Amino acid sequence: MAQNKITILVVEDEVDFRTIMTFWLESKGYSVITASDGRAGVEMVKEKNPDVVFLDLNMFGMDGVEAFKNIRKFNQEIPVIIISAHIGTPRAKEVMSLGVSGIFSKEEDFEKGFALLEIALKGNKKLKGRI
């Protein structure tokens, strides 16, 4: 299956939520790599060149907004979906205006997250013909 080749990076400092995300995405047939903070996430994008990034907004140290800006410095193509506990915050609005693929609220059902993921994957030029 073409999907099996797709690698998703989950950048999330909450270990429990990282585990849940990993389990969920793996259950959908994706290959998942993880990073536990913004800095490590940026490095992971550089090194492993994943197909999509789930990036937590509220992280200690380098947060989602900063990590996104850093990723965009060297990679303008990779779709990034922001994960946030509360999407109404000013920081969430700021990151939306920067051109992320979407925001997945932690309170929403997985279906919504999956819909966002599909849109992001379709928009990824690198994946053309693979999905």
Added chain:
Amino acid sequence: MSPIAIIYIITAVISIVIALVLFNITKLSAQAKMDAERKRKEAQGLNSGSFGNKPLKQAILEEIKDLVDSHQRRQEVSEKLIDTFGKELEKRIDQNTHALSKKYEAIIQEEKHNEEITWKKYKKVLIDKKNTDAVIRSIAEGLVIVDAQGKVIMMNPAAEKLLGVSKKEKMGKSILENLKEEQLVSLVNESQNKDEKEIELVSQKDDTKRTLRASSAVIENENGQSIGMVSVLSDITKQKDLDQLKSNFISNITHELRTPLVAIDKSIALILAKNAGEVSSAQEEFLSIAQRNIKRLSIMINDLLDLSKLEAGKMKVNALPSLIAFVIEESVGSLINWAKTKSINIEKKIENGLPEINIDSDRIIQVLTNLIGNGIKFTPVNGNITVEASLSSEGKAVMISVSDNGVGITPENLPNIFNKFYQAGERVASDINGTGIGLSIVKEIVELHGGKIWVESVKGVGARFIFTLPLK
């Protein structure tokens, strides 16, 4: 001439002279402070022989010239007369002088006494004033008293410090003059209202940034005319900072509470979706219960977060042109499964061709979810909920209502239904509970949009919540 006649004449003359003298004394006695000694000398002057412009002896001799023939006799008579008259006069003057000096002394005494009383009263008033001044000076709150024209008539040191002005500069001048903090202008403008009121004044300058609370009351005289205004100023900067700290704390704690809830919720969701393997029907049922309660907890936490935002004035409305039909669809969609568990039918009646309105659709969905959710809570099994939307009669707003045929609200509960922490009436079912802040948040959100919300209800028949959203 017979001796009787002589005595008669003498008596007559003495009477005349005494009358004249007494007339003079009466005149003199009008001047109470006149020296008594001087009067005595005057009297002695009379005794030694002067009366009017003529010497006294001469005057007597002339008077008795026709009555007494002998010159020597006339001399004797006149001397005797003078002697008798002198003695009598002296006696009367003494009496008079004594009486007068007594009177004078009494007057002096009384005046002294009055003066003492006045002085005592003055001293007491002075002490009272000093005490009052000291009290006013020592009040930690600023006190400013202005007259009916808004001119300062009193100001304590705390007020000087708070307003950044000196009393000398402000006395008799309008409080507005030379006021460094422009925001304080509202202190006077706001005070046009007769009732006591509190206003908060925030200084914009960074170096003196602080919040003052002014509590003002109009001073009225006995006739009810306003003669000025007294304002008590207090610096509530610290209180505001504490409020901010509290607000930040609530915001942080709700985030911290939400994180584990989300992890639990998502874990259960994964199991229920059978991503982690098969689930028996009993397991599915209990996991559903767990999930439902987690959702409830999340809603409560979100309400608390909203409340802290509203209290801090931080809830912002991101208004974008939206279709109310879509907003209603979203709200009903999220609750339809819950309604089904109670076999409650949700009907939508949306007027065709409603214009787009500028709203924060997430917030209006929150309002509708709350109102419909309440409807589900308070409506028995097999009940009906109707969500309607139409243009208001003036065409200036969209009117949205949520009606149910549930337990309704008692008349005594109606006025308080939108109050914070208020919960109406008895709990009729296990799922009727909550924090009592839902409707207060709903009201705030509607008002932030410039709309109004009200409720109509008959106990036992149902309730209808109506709110408006202005088109512009």
